[in-house]
Amino acid sequence: MNSRRDFLQKIAASAMVMPLMPLAGWAARMNNYDGPVLRVAIMGLGGYGNRVAEAMRDCVKAKLVGVISGTPSKIKDWQSRFSIPEKNCYNYENFDRIKDNKDIDVVYITTPNGLHHDQVIRVAAAGKHVICEKPMAINAKEGQEMIDACKKANVQLLVGYRMHFEPKTLEIIRMRNSGEFGKIMFFQGQCGFKIGDPTQWRLNKQLAGGGAMMDIGIYAINGARYMVGEEPIWVTAQETKTDPVKFKEGVDETIQFQFGFPGGAVASCLSTYNMNNLDRFFLDGEKGFAELQPSTGYGPIKGRTNKGELTHPHVTHQTVQMEEMAGILLEGKQPSIPVNGEEALKDLKLIDAIYKAVKTGQKVDLKG
Template identity: 75%
Template sequence: MNTRRDFLQKLAGSTMAFSLLTAVAPSCAGAAEQAYDGPLLRVAIMGLGGYGTRVAEAMQACKKAKLVGVISGTPSKVTAWRAKYNIPEKNCYNYDNFDKIKDNPDIDAVYVITPNALHHDQVIRVAQAGKHVICEKPMALNAKEGEEMVAACKKANVHLLVGYRMHFEPHTLEIIRMRKAGEFGQILFFQGLSGFAIGDPTQWRLNKQLAGGGSLMDIGIYSINGSRYMTGEDPVWVTAEETKTDPQKFKEGVDETIQFQLGFPSGAVASCLSTYSMNNLDRFFLNGTRGYAELFPATNYGPIQGRTHKGEINQPVVTHQTVQMEEMAGIILEGKQPVVPVNGEEAVKDLKIIDAIYLATQTGKKVPVNLV
């Protein structure tokens, strides 16, 4: 892994060097700082859709992470990205030949931003090529797939991180700090509402083969994961009920709305809703014996807003993907430890809960969960 100084020296004397300097010099908050001269994580993005574009734009403000490559099945997108982000042709691949990144020393990590069903095989191939992996959530279709991905990355001795951007968001981290400090007392209850009215019925998110499910696999995972970092516990049981009002749009295996409940070892409980049929649902509420915390909106791209029994939460408004990539570069390059884990093992826990929720909707019974 090169330092930024090495990277820039290779480009010295070119107009590209000037544009690169202006792109990466600002800090995540946008303030002018002294030029960064530490290690640089060189990233290729796999999947150049809407979210991949958002990540690429956000990375332009990073100091420790740099977009240097692309992997896509659409040649026109590769051409456009090459021009926009000054990506060398040798760092461009498609889904058939990206195993060749093994022989490319200028790429350190690949960020997999493709439909859920593709993650398993793509992550394992990236690991076998000897590159670190960042994967969007949910990491896989089920816990079994997730465990195989974790094992493959361990065998290859590469990092497997997951795109849990909220784990680095300042308002979220402030609530976690307060909870750890005992400012809410004993945690009793969490509520997570995650939903929106989904549009185009032909999109991959409504395709069981590509998505692996419906709203729970897309937006509902925020409440699942949020219940864990807000309470500071992992659940030991779940119950769940599914509601479907439009079977034409939400076909067999594609959930429209799921209400689910979680029970924690301390006795705390969570009540959550995941839906593709209602807007204005992006709220977390945490209640304890000494106080409460609320985030609304809780997980969208921002600005996140929150309050507690002590008043408004006044934390910086950040670009989530910029901070995420900076912090993930720190994890990979410097061994930093985040407040809330973002590794593959963390993702497998969420997948085990998802498996249990789906089982509960099918059986109507309380399903035990073992995340140890």
């Protein structure tokens, strides 16, 4: 991992080449930062938890201070790698004790989807803020219960929507808001890859809550909403399953789904675990267009519009996300696109509607 100094120097060098980029002053602000620091414990020490932890090495507003895991060997490894004290280490049986730990402000949950509901409610009951990976829950009912529990405990619930802070994405949204694309007519979101190990939790309905839709399809759902700038009023959807052995009952392989928006725009999206090279957003308006490809991967994101290529430099998404979430939790900042539980609940309601449309073969009206 590069040192923070190297990291900041690289950003500063990029800023010299592209002085108009939104992140031009970020390195300097970070270098001079002397404000409050968000103290984070990560729950779930798997692949994504590691990615977040490594990215936080370059944060100044957020610091990894604790871990929660069911695997003692992982805890020992993380203690060594990230200098985490023994008193900030917990397992899934005893992590309610964080209530008495004043050195932890927030718990970032990166466990499988089906575990989020109970874990978020327990963390909230312990009086800690929560960051939960997406999808926040496996259905809207569970999501609402999580929101209610956090409100009752007077803690904040944020969701790991890292793309809501990605500069090329935000530039397209700025252009749309300023009318540069004219009336928005169409959005296309393609999200998918060919999944490997058939025994992994992502293909276990109890843990995942579904299949590709709960893992990769949510990017197209969420992206359709923030790219078009409206909430869908109807949904249609169709499922294709070519391997019922690997993709068992309740675990979707491929779903095509469509949204209609109140302004007249339509969206056509694809979520799949059986096709590679699918990571693209396309937005079309009467005056112009925008394209991101790749659109939601870990980066660098590549984008262009009818006015040319988007040239904002790449910064690790999770680093930016945690800096910005620290600002939300510590300073009351409001992001351009919400990352709270209510935002996540809108996606969960659409996931419910997509599964309903697949099952019934009917258009699902969302206006009521």
